[in-house]
Amino acid sequence: MANLIVCCFPGDEIALFGNAVLGKNDEQWKALLVCPDPLAGQSYEQAAGAWRTSCVELGVEPLKSLNLPFLPTKQYDWGELSGLIRPFLKSCDKVYVPDLEDVSFFRRMVSFSAARHATSVWAEAVSGVGDAIHILDRNQINRLFGIANQHYALRLREKRLVTQDFRSVRQYRCLSGETALRFSHQWLSTNTPDIMDDDPWDIGNSVFEQERHRLELAALQQLEWNTLVEIGGCVGAFTHRLVEAFPGKDICVYEPNAHFAATLARRLGQRVxxxxxGVGNLTESFDVVFASSVLYYLKRFPLSLLDSANRYFVTSHIRWYHEEIVGPVFLAAGWNAVYEHELLPAIEDFCCIPILREGACIVAHERPHAA
Known part of the structure; x- marks a missing residue:
């Protein structure tokens, strides 16, 4: 069977996948185009036509252009997009997709959509260790230059293709469709309510997260309290350490994700x-409100949540969110910071892909005393 390259835009076949095609020119290759991305004065058919002739010159059979417009990302439903790509996956051996961490969100979405129905994908990979490395010699890279010059002069003029896109060395990472989907869903998306995973984001195995938990517990140990609510307890990785450290305390956990809440209840329901x-369902008050890496998922900071903290509000979020949102909120409300610690970023592996855990500002805010 043939290999399939899924091109998000014209030129991807030579820039992103040219190394793989020329490195395995004894294999059969086919290509699918998602968005022709026509330039000013160019029709969709003309843009797709340039892609087709480029594919043929590269030795790749162009299957079809889906002719989707290049709209703002949120205008697309990834499930619908994956349905359009799915029919082309059936008769292919290997499926090649753009980097799951590509700077273009649209490319990431295309890769995500293809992975949904693929047994495995070969993703172009800038970071980490790939499973296949293809090195082009001068003649091969000049061949790609020639195709670009002949068929994509307009894209070169508009900087849709640039010289940095053509590299003599590219690597591709083979991931199961399930793993690629997990990475895209959990690391690149903020749509957490429908995640069903007993260890999301590998929290239970992350050295970084274990250190975060240690520092968060240190903050709570500085405070005097009897009741605490944890906002967004996920599957209970921190909650477990919390009940171990404070066995005599009254602890409540709110979790909006149904699967996470059920997992948490199964694991720790006898102790908390x-x-x-979610936040909107909270009507009680506690000595401490604890929120770690959850508030930035909300469209706006829930100011009413401050009313639920009788004495302290402990936050643990990435630096930019703390400085731009959390800090100003508590400063304006007159709360005092009684504990502060910054956890610096760290690189870890998630789904065989290196990621940056972006650090955290861990702060315990004390309610201002009544005059």
Whole structure:
């Protein structure tokens, strides 16, 4: 069977996948185009036509252009997009997609959509260790230059293709469709309510997260309290350490994700009170409100949440969110920071891909005393 390259835009076949095609020119190659991305004065058919002739010159059979417009990303439903790509995956051996961490969100979305129905994908990979490395010699890279000059002069003029896109060395990482989907869903998306995973984001195995938990516990150990609510307890990685460190305390956990809440209740339901709900469902007050890496998922900071903290509000979020949102909120409300610690970023592996855990500002805010 043939290999399939999924091109997001014209030129991807030579820039992103030319190394693989020329490195395995004894294999059969086919290509699918998602978005022709026509330039000013160019029709969709003309843009797709340039892609087709480029593919043929590269030795790749162009199957079809889906002719999708280049709209703002949120205008596309990834499930619908994956349905359009799915029919072309059936008769192919290997499926090549753009880097799952490509700077273009649209390319990432195309890769995500292809992985949804693929047994495995070969993703172009800038970072980490690839499973296949293809090195082009001068004649081969000049061949790609020639195709670009002949068929994509307009894209070169508009900087849609640049010289840095053509590299003599490219690597491709083979991931199961399930793993690629997990990475895209959990690391690149903020749509957490439908994640069903007993160890999302590899929290339970992350050295960085274990250090974060240690520092968060250190903050709580500086405070005097009897009741605490954890906002967004996920599957209970931190909650477990919390009940071990404070066995005599009254702890409640709110978690909006149904699967996470059920997992948390199964694991720790005998030791904490688990509520399937989010910030909007919280009507009680506690000595401490604890929120770690959850508030930035909300469209706006829930100011009413401050009313639920009788004495302290402990936050643990990435630096930019703390400086731009959390800090100003508590400063304006007159709360005092009684504990502060910054956890610096660290690189870790997630789904065989290196990621940056972006650090955290861990702060315990004390409610201002009544005059």
């Amino acid at each position: 009170r688990v509520v399937h709900g």
